[in-house]
Amino acid sequence: MAAGNDHQDIKREKILDASHQRFLHYGYSKTTMNEIAGDLSMSKALLYYYFPDKSQLYMAVMRKLANDYIKNLEDHIDTFANLKDAFVFQINTNHDFIVSNYNFFDFFRLNEQNLPDTIWDIVEQVHLAELNLLSKAIKTEIERGAIKPVENPEEIIDLLLDALHGIKVSAVSQKKVNFPRKEHLDEIHTKRLLLIDIFIKGLMY
Amino acid sequence: MAAGNDHQDIKREKILDASHQRFLHYGYSKTTMNEIAGDLSMSKALLYYYFPDKSQLYMAVMRKLANDYIKNLEDHIDTFANLKDAFVFQINTNHDFIVSNYNFFDFFRLNEQNLPDTIWDIVEQVHLAELNLLSKAIKTEIERGAIKPVENPEEIIDLLLDALHGIKVSAVSQKKVNFPRKEHLDEIHTKRLLLIDIFIKGLMY
DNA sequence: TTTTTGATAGTTTTGTTAAAAAAGTCAGGA
DNA sequence: TCCTGACTTTTTTAACAAAACTATCAAAAA
Numbered sequence: 239m240a241a242g243n244d245h246q247d248i249k250r251e252k253i254l255d256a257s258h259q260r261f262l263h264y265g266y267s268k269t270t271m272n273e274i275a276g277d278l279s280m281s282k283a284l285l286y287y288y289f290p291d292k293s294q295l296y297m298a299v300m301r302k303l304a305n306d307y308i309k310n311l312e313d314h315i316d317t318f319a320n321l322k323d324a325f326v327f328q329i330n331t332n333h334d335f336i337v338s339n340y341n342f343f344d345f346f347r348l349n350e351q352n353l354p355d356t357i358w359d360i361v362e363q364v365h366l367a368e369l370n371l372l373s374k375a376i377k378t379e380i381e382r383g384a385i386k387p388v389e390n391p392e393e394i395i396d397l398l399l400d401a402l403h404g405i406k407v408s409a410v411s412q413k414k415v416n417f418p419r420k421e422h423l424d425e426i427h428t429k430r431l432l433l434i435d436i437f438i439k440g441l442m443y
Numbered sequence: 444m445a446a447g448n449d450h451q452d453i454k455r456e457k458i459l460d461a462s463h464q465r466f467l468h469y470g471y472s473k474t475t476m477n478e479i480a481g482d483l484s485m486s487k488a489l490l491y492y493y494f495p496d497k498s499q500l501y502m503a504v505m506r507k508l509a510n511d512y513i514k515n516l517e518d519h520i521d522t523f524a525n526l527k528d529a530f531v532f533q534i535n536t537n538h539d540f541i542v543s544n545y546n547f548f549d550f551f552r553l554n555e556q557n558l559p560d561t562i563w564d565i566v567e568q569v570h571l572a573e574l575n576l577l578s579k580a581i582k583t584e585i586e587r588g589a590i591k592p593v594e595n596p597e598e599i600i601d602l603l604l605d606a607l608h609g610i611k612v613s614a615v616s617q618k619k620v621n622f623p624r625k626e627h628l629d630e631i632h633t634k635r636l637l638l639i640d641i642f643i644k645g646l647m648y
Numbered sequence: 649t650t651t652t653t654g655a656t657a658g659t660t661t662t663g664t665t666a667a668a669a670a671a672g673t674c675a676g677g678a
Numbered sequence: 679t680c681c682t683g684a685c686t687t688t689t690t691t692a693a694c695a696a697a698a699c700t701a702t703c704a705a706a707a708a
Contacts, residue, residue, distance in 0.1 A: 243679090270670060281682050286672065358618055397610070397638050403619065404609015405602070414608070416621065433602050440645030448650090475699065486653045491701060 250288055252278060258299045258342070265344035266296055296345060297356045303342070304360045307335055308367040315371055316378065321385065324375035325434040328368055329402070333427045340420055347417050369395050385438075398437055405429045455493055457483060463504045463547070470549035471501055501550060502561045508547070509565045512540055513572040520576055521583065526590065529580035530639040533573055534607070538632045545625055552622050574600050590643075603642055610634045 256277045260269040271292055275282040289295040310331060318324040336343075346353065373391040380387050388394055406426055409418040418426060461482045465474040476497055480487040494500040515536060523529040541548075551558065578596040585592050593599055611631050614623040623631060 246679090249680095271672085272670075282671085283673080283683080284681055287680070290672095292671070353618075393637075394641070397634060397641070400609045400613040400634070401606035401638060402609065403613050404605045404607065404611075406609075407612055407619075408605040408608050414612075414621070416619070429602060429605070432598075433606060436599070436602070436642060436645035438645070440641035440643070451650095454651095476701085477699080487700085488653055488655095488702080489651080492651070495701095497700070 246288075253285065253288055253295070254299050254302055257295055258303075261296060261299060261345075262339065262342045265341055265348070267344075267348055293354060294356075297354070297360075299342075300357070300360055303335075303339060304364055307331070308364060311367045311371045315374055318375055318378075321375050321379040322434070322438055324372060325398075325438065326431065328372060329427065329430045329434065332368075332402075333423065333430075337420075337423055340423075343417060365399065368399060372398070398434070401433060401437075402430050405433060451493075458490065458493055458500070459504050459507055462500055463508075466501060466504060466550075467544065467547045470546055470553070472549070472553055498559065499561075502559070502565075504547075505562070505565055508540075508544060509569055512536070513569060516572045516576045520579055523580055523583075526580050526584040527639070527643055529577060530603075530643065531636065533577060534632065534635045534639065537573075537607075538628065538635075542625075542628055545628075548622060570604065573604060577603070603639070606638060606642075607635050610638060 253274070257269075257274050260274055260277065271282050271285055274295075275285050285295070289298065311328070314327060318327065346357075369392060372395045376385070376388070376391040376394065379385045380391075406418055407414055407416065409415055409422045409426060458479070462474075462479050465479055465482065476487050476490055479500075480490055490500070494503065516533070519532060523532065551562075574597060577600045581590070581593070581596040581599065584590045585596075611623055612619055612621065614620055614627045614631065
């Protein structure tokens with residue numbers, strides 16, 4: 239049982255890749271199942287053989303991206319010289335991820351509120367991975383004696399992640415947005431680096 | 444010249460009060476000009492004698508609320524024993540303002556993106572007042588020698604205000620919202636207090 | 649002259665329907 | 679088991695009418 243068919247998995251991957259390209263280029267709503275099928279020279283019906291529907295296909299792409307992202311974080315756990323390196327790594331990784339998949343996220347802007355729960359599951363997993371990486375870094379730093387012991391590292395990291403999110407949505411000017419414009423991403427990145435600088439000092443003796 | 448008619452001003456105030464009540468209770472879109480006029484036992488046409496249109500009436504109420512808020516901040520400039528007191532005051536004042544005018548802001552949720560520029564002018568004025576209060580508090584604290592001198596206090600406060608905004612929109616659970624639910628306001632308040640705690644320590648020697 | 653209103657003009661929202669486009673299904677072939 | 683063409687169902691779009699509301703105005707009242 240399980241094991242799964244190799245050939246099937248390969249085909250699934252091809253579908254995911256083609257879908258990723260389309261979603262990245264044109265966004266969710268401007269991509270049709272016919273177009274994806276066309277890119278792969280297969281019938282639309284075959285897509286439905288491999289994936290139950292369009293939104294679950296999108297989720298599968300999203301999950302793949304998220305898994306890569308999470309894996310990258312996990313691979314770097316406990317590899318940092320100090321707390322700041324860990325924070326900087328998280329911010330850089332996040333920045334790169336958003337930059338290279340920017341258009342993919344139009345699905346978020348489109349559905350604005352009430353996104354499917356699956357999305358939030360993935361967002362939460364990513365959040366947990368970030369939380370894990372950073373709170374481990376804090377614990378390590380405490381053991382080293384470089385910063386003050388805190389009762390609840392997770393709570394502190396949660397707070398920092400919320401704050402970083404604030405930097406993102408406040409973006410430039412007072413107009414608050416759900417998702418920043420592409421041209422503001424670098425400024426956000428810079429501001430975030432400044433914030434963790436202060437934040438880290440706040441944790442030190 | 445100018446001086447303006449007393450009686451007219453009083454009537455304008457009455458209209459603003461009645462409108463405030465309606466907007467607070469039912470929100471912008473569920474309030475009609477007929478209802479406001481009805482509350483004041485006047486004709487709808489008279490409202491248009493005093494205010495050019497509905498949205499400018501709403502703005503006038505908003506501006507009044509904002510002016511009170513800003514005045515409150517200005518009255519407390521340089522009255523704090525230390526930096527933390529200033530930050531706590533800002534956070535408390537903001538919290539109270541949101542709590543007591545919660546439903547008034549449905550206009551923001553309604554128009555989501557592209558709000559009229561007048562709104563953003565007011566938001567910016569409030570932001571400037573907060574910036575002014577807090578950066579003065581920082582400068583005072585630097586003069587006292589209680590914290591490290593920083594090149595650009597305004598930049599630091601900007602960062603903090605963005606971070607505080609992040610606490611607001613991240614709210615509970617991962618689902619990011621434009622405006623938090625009423626039942627989360629207290630939790631946001633608590634988290635903000637925790638954040639400034641760390642933030643202030645980050646500014647100290 | 650300023651304040652007020654009833655009547656009414658103009659605009660936006662809401663609901664309906666029809667056509668087009670896209671999503672999703674299925675019987676059957678390789 | 680993998681695949682497709684033809685088909686059905688659902689969603690999107692456009693057009694339009696009715697209703698609700700905003701906004702205006704000529705004229706009355708103060």
